[in-house]
Amino acid sequence: MQDPNEDTEWNDVLRARGIIPQKEKELTEDDIVAMVENTIEKKAQGKDMSDMGLDELNDLEDEIDEEEERIFEQYRRQRMAEMREAQQKNTFGExxxxxxxxxxxxxxxxxxxxxxxxxxxxxxxxxxxxxxxxxxxxxxxxxxxxxxxxxxxxxxxxxxxxxxxxxxxxxxxxxxxxxxxxxxxxxxxxxxxxxxxxxxxxGAVQTEMEEPPKPEVKDVMNLAIRQSAINNDDDSDDDW
Missing domain, CATH: 3.40.30.10 (Glutaredoxin)
Structure with missing residues (x-):
């Protein structure tokens, strides 16, 4: 029942032993901006944009395709939506x-x-x-x-x-x-x-308990039935 993405000591032990995968690093807004800037830098082949002429700047703009921009923008919106959802889901508490x-x-x-x-x-x-x-x-x-x-x-x-x-x-x-x-x-x-x-x-709560705190009712009943059967067998043996 425990969420493998939670930051707990138990999950750290499981990750260290390779039982569950390492938690992926969450990207921040700064990370996304850095990724975009890195893409631009690669397209510019290490040349500072301040040193570029008008034609070079135009060429650079053409090389940064719409698909890359769309992916970054989509990811940014997705993360913002996840953050809003998480905030909304943690507003009860009473x-x-x-x-x-x-x-x-x-x-x-x-x-x-x-x-x-x-x-x-x-x-x-x-x-x-x-x-x-x-x-x-x-x-x-x-x-x-x-x-x-x-x-x-x-x-x-x-x-x-x-x-x-x-x-x-x-x-x-x-x-x-x-x-x-x-x-x-x-x-x-x-x-x-x-x-x-x-x-x-x-499914109403996400507990960290991995097993019920006490035996299920039906298990207790089954145990009582089995014990009763054993007692009856013992009584029958005494009759012989």
């Missing part, structure tokens, strides 16, 4: 309270590439308080994800309390996942890293 009237704008029209995690809750329910606490911490940890919450009676009239807490995960106007009721979260035993792992498996 849990925002919304009402029913905000749902379409904040959830359905959140924007391209934006993951939305919304908690439908009631303040009086202990499991909802726990989820809200984890949401606050995760919102600060993953500012690229939009974290929202809304009181059930405000956003979904007559929504049963037995369904709380409820988490909906949206991406580009499509619901990707929902967890309904306290048991879907493991009740009051839910830990923040477990909640983070749940969201990461959907």
């Amino acid at each position: 849990v925002k309270e919304i009402s029913k009237s905000d749902w379409v704008t904040e959830v359905n029209k959140a924007g391209d590439g934006i993951w939305v995690v919304i908690h439908v809750y009631k303040p009086s329910i202990p499991a909802c308080k726990l989820v809200n606490q984890h949401l606050t911490n995760l919102a600060a940890k993953f500012p690229a994800t939009k974290f929202l919450r809304s009181v059930s009676s405000v956003c979904i009239p007559n929504y049963p309390d037995k369904n709380l807490p409820t988490i909906f995960v949206y991406h580009e106007n499509e619901m990707k996942k929902q967890w309904v009721g306290a048991m879907a979260f493991g009740g009051m035993n839910l830990k923040q890293d477990e909640f983070e792992w749940m969201l990461a498996q959907v």
Whole structure:
């Protein structure tokens, strides 16, 4: 789950061992300008432009083809767009309270590439308080994800309390996942890293955890079934 392009000590170790490729150096605006100037210098064959006559300058301009200029300009615009996108994706960082009237704008029209995690809750329910606490911490940890919450009676009239807490995960106007009721979260035993792992498996956050913080529920159940079978076999042996 870890991004191989991140600057972390673990990634540095992996790069040193050749497990992941070396991170490519990001080009700055100054780098691009230098590349353009270098191209011009090569075309000029080392001769300073101040020493060139009018005909030589005209010839130089003709030799710098439009394709080279187009490539540099395209790359510059692409980098600027990436920088704007990265800045936009890191402008959340907190849990925002919304009402029913905000749902379409904040959830359905959140924007391209934006993951939305919304908690439908009631303040009086202990499991909802726990989820809200984890949401606050995760919102600060993953500012690229939009974290929202809304009181059930405000956003979904007559929504049963037995369904709380409820988490909906949206991406580009499509619901990707929902967890309904306290048991879907493991009740009051839910830990923040477990909640983070749940969201990461959907794609809502980019976690650095490489494995779940605790065994999956189905694995625990399978273990219990196998243990029960072993115990039954032992009992049968005793009968003989």
